[in-house]
Amino acid sequence: MDDYYATTPGPELAEPYLREVLDSAGLAVEYVRAQGNTLYQRTDDGELPVADFAGGYGSVLLGHNHPAIVARAKELLDGGTPVHAQFSRHPYANRLAAELNRIIHRELCTDEPYYAVFANSGAEAVEAAIKHAELDRGMRVAELLERTAARRSSVRAAVADGTATVPDTVLSTLGVTARPDSAAERFALAEEEIERRARELTARPPMFLSLEGGFHGKLAASVQLTHNEGYRLPFAALAAQARFVPQDRPDILKEIHAEERGVLPEPAVVDGQVTLVEREFPVFCAFLLEPVQGEGGIRELSAEFAREIQEFCAAIDCPVVVDEIQSGMGRTGTLLASSPLGLRGDYYTLAKTLGGGIAKTSVMLVRRTWYRKEFEIVHSSTFAKDSFSCHIALKVLELLEADDGAAYRRAEERGEALRSMLTRLHTDFPDVVADVRGRGLMLGLEFRDQSESASAEIRQAAQGGLFGYVLAGHLLRRHRVRTFPTASAVNTLRFEPSVEVDDTQIAQLETGLRDVCALLRAQDGAALGSA
Template sequence: MDLLLSAVPSSAAPATDPAGAYGRYCKPGLVARLGALGLDVTYERAEGDYLWYQSGGRLQRVLDFVGGYGTTLFGHYHPDLVAGARRQLDARVPVFAQASCRSGAAELAEALCDRLGDFVVTFVNSGTEAVEAALKHAHLERPRPVVWAVKGGFHGKTLGAVQLTWSQRGMFSGMGPRVRYLDPDDPADWEAARAEVADVSAAVVEVVAGEGGVRPRPAAFLRWLADTCRDAGVPLVVDEIQTGMGRTGTFLASEAFGLEPDYLCLGKALGGGMAKIGAMLVRRERYVEAFSVLHSSTFAEDDPTCRIGLEALRVLDRDDLPGRCAARGEFLRRELRDVQARYPNQIADVRGLGLMTGLELRAQSDSPSQIIRAASEQGLLGYFGAAYLLHVHSLRVMPTLSQPLTLRVQPSAYVSEADLARFVRGVEGLCKVLRAADAGRLVDFGRAPGALVDRSSHPHPFRREPARTPRKVAFLTHLLGERHLATIDPSLARLPSAELAAFLERTAPLWEPTTLDQLHVRSAAGAAVHLTVFGLGMTAGQISRAMRTRDQGWILEKLEAAVERAVAQGCQAVGFGGYTSIVAGNCKKIRAPGAALTTGNSLTVGMGLLALEQEARAAGIDLRQAKVGVVGAGGNIASTYAQMIAPLVREIVLVGRDRESPRLLAAHAAVRRAAPDTRCTLAEDCSALTDCALVVSASNTPEPVVYPRHLRRGPVVVCDISIPSDVSEEVVRERPDVRVIRGGVVRLPLDPEFAVGGIALPAGHSLACMAETLLMGLEGVQESWSVGAVTVEGVRRAMAAAARHGFAVADTGPLTSGTADQFLAELRAKPVDYPATGRATGATRTRPAAG
């Protein structure tokens, strides 16, 4: 064994990036997910209960409790099995000798029958093939249209077996046998099923549901199933692929429940962790002889593989592996239950048989940590826990597929109590992190210095008010930058910005839209609306880069998923905040049947212009003699600002990235039509703002663009619309002569304590885009508002609604119909060729193909 391991020097590095190559050529979706979770490890060596991988130029040893999903019952490279395999190779035993009498298969089949009874054995290459063979034989023996399976079961992913696999059948449903799923916990369901037993070809069951969360099936259900099948002549197919070979403390798990299978499926450990082999056994009295001709396989029944299986049976008996599994499993569960007693809010259950244990984490939906709570709600907590155990404690474990809060623990039968105790200590470390709500420690894998940060007593960062009104709306938002993540989850504050950025880069495609706040907002007219805020786990910079590289398809899918969730929750309108509206083409790329959509741009423009006009008057700036700079003028919002304010000012300069940009030229032409007497020039740099008394900035850049050097000596009023801000913090610190206002901010009439977590606004205030969404709910609208280009009519409608419901410009008195109408009348003082307002319904929109 040492010679085998020394074949690769510990300092050897792979010639290529194996994870990258595996992702590119084999499993792109899987590797992306593993990489996001920190589980994209390439293992180079294996022995016993250990695996090794390269880390920092050296081999890192990991205690492997995944165990090949139950395959390595004998450990990795058991010496006796390695020696047996070498003997087969040295003796040149035939591998491919189809259409002959194969002695290895005969010997292994006889050995299985000696311990299990009189069966006819069909050898296959994997567990799922054993299930497929069982389905085929059952159809020959008892041709009926229905197969019984059990909820929570897993029987493989080939087209027939996946029909029986409760959590994986999905889009493949109906492409194989018609399956009736039995509820093992509902006797009423059993009786309902009994009435149709005459139509059943076979019943397939796992005694312990492995992928279903390591759940032993109720004994009463198993007795009922066995009795019903026997009385009706239905073959009982017991899937022991994961539980057989002594894993659960007896050679078959079904022995402990007194079951006598008609068909038996074996696999995984049958090959001793060395060979790929499965077996389907049928009791001789039920066997259809034609099956031995109708079913065949190129690779099954080869002598070397079968003789490895024979050696595995010999070692199993010699070393009493079932007894070892029973003793070690009892020790492990006893120790884990002691941890559970100390951490009842982190561990929900410890269960299993033999060395097949399920450790179920408790859902952390009330955690003060937003990351931990979101991971729990989205089925990712078990994977984050697995990554933490791997990188912090060098322990390898994985969640089960259909119960992702359950970590499945399946070491070899030779595992020592010391190694089991080490695993228990790692689990306790994970529990400490979850109890402390320290997401920083969970995701940085213990690299950051300092003690655990206990945030368990901190208040929940978001409010969740149950809806008290049928008027419901939703609003979509995202992170401004990587440091914003630390605002959402303060336990991440100690992590360097580079590490936060790397974390978001990995995980952004993984996160589904997350429910943040759920709040009520009241109208001055007496109505109320319930708001749900959905957050996307990505930054403005990430969205911007995705748009530049034409890789925004996955973001649009997440936005549509958020809209679907909102509609399912009864929301009538959905608002797109920040860069979500930009990437969605002002909502035109979103399919949204059942929901009215808005970018909120109409109210943003109207409130921003009103705020700018009021602040100019307060600063003593004569609007009609002023020069106005508009940054980001090629964009929808900024160009609309320019068109609407142009008739009121002396001169306007439009700032964009490229003076020859078609969008900037179109904005220039629109301003010329709107205000032919107002001078309008183009610029590519913010230095053109140096003689502007008023500045409006609404660019689509994730970083600041306006700095002190760009602004004249005051008074100057800057209306910053962008999120993230276009205006550098240096302007606020260094230029007291410059008044910077958040143009897209609205004060609510009756909710002075209103606040949305992660949005830095004074209490009682809302972003204008969010406020427009609220107004749509209060108005009870059935059609979209600000979809596509902003129009003056759209601005008038939004401002009039704001006046009706008492919404105000930030830091001013209530907006009334008079002030709104007077302001908008001024904007129409000169004839302007504005585009007509169109009725936009998200339900009719289609999204172009990604890229």
């Protein structure tokens, strides 16, 4: 039956427009097998090996169908491991959370625990972080309102028994124009304005901060924190709203804070007079960032800007959510790409390689300082935290940590070999290649803008946002190399192979890229689009 569906023509009912785009770029091929850093394409003559530099958008750091992971999966399935055992003990999930904590504590030089909330995909882990941060913000708002209400009551009693007066400055500060003689009436007017402001502040939606170029998923809330307007604006009315911060612009952080901050006046009695104290209202819910932006063009966060963001967020009591979905799990040489930057997240999200290229799993980690136990009741997922995915993730961590972290070192070494090749290309084709970026096995090659190309084919592809896909199609057709552009920076090709990528495949990629660069230099659009 599978062969029937694979070979029998029929209407394209699964994402037909996307299939049309892939067809036009020459990327709509079928892969029937995968092993290591190679995918096998179905052709009329059988299977054709393709060097995989896309790596499942970073999901297969250890390679496709790693033998130890496959063996563990078979063992679990043959043993009838339970997938659906909700509302019971999950010792395997606890072991996985403990192992993640052990590695994170080593990288961050801390012993404060992170509590784990499991999910099924990276975007779901981000959604869980957003929800948890908003639950925490809402509880902090409630605590602030309760505290200020108690203090107002205390001040009201002092005014009533004549031990405190209400000067004109209190009313003028609040914008109250009336000046009754009675201190009680004066304070009643002040309270009325304070309550109005509290209602106004409470009704405001949470404000998220995110970096320009950032990508955090395409679900209802996470897409609003994704900078790409094409993904975000059609759903702008649905969920969370964000302010986007340019890279390496700490001055913008201060401007945003000044524009968005909320202040709740709180009365106090000083020397027999009522005065007002400004209390910062929790407007900012979370700051989301990627230590290496994937879809934004493989752009690294600088250590200096990371420090400035951390200090800013600490000052305004706003948690930092570090999205390690694409950059984490050893891809850049450490479990967390953010740890070498000195950045300490209040939340982390991990996915992709966590499932070993087989299990669909992710995790959101919350630092104990920020954790709210109430979240365990209001958030859940049918398929999350199951035995199969947790055991596969444990095997992945075991493989990463084996031989004193040999896999991390391999990612660094293979990444350096790949980067050296891309740098040579940049040197040889400076008129075509604009930049080489990234770290470890998460690298990007940015091409110069071709929207004014002398070639109609190249110019149209660039103006239509398909330039990177045309390059990827040429690499696949002519050189049997698989890669893609980054979604929000389509002039940048991404390279996220597994640690199994060898020198032969890097040389294969170099041959293909030199061909692409030569065709762009010659403005030969016809050859670039041909098989």
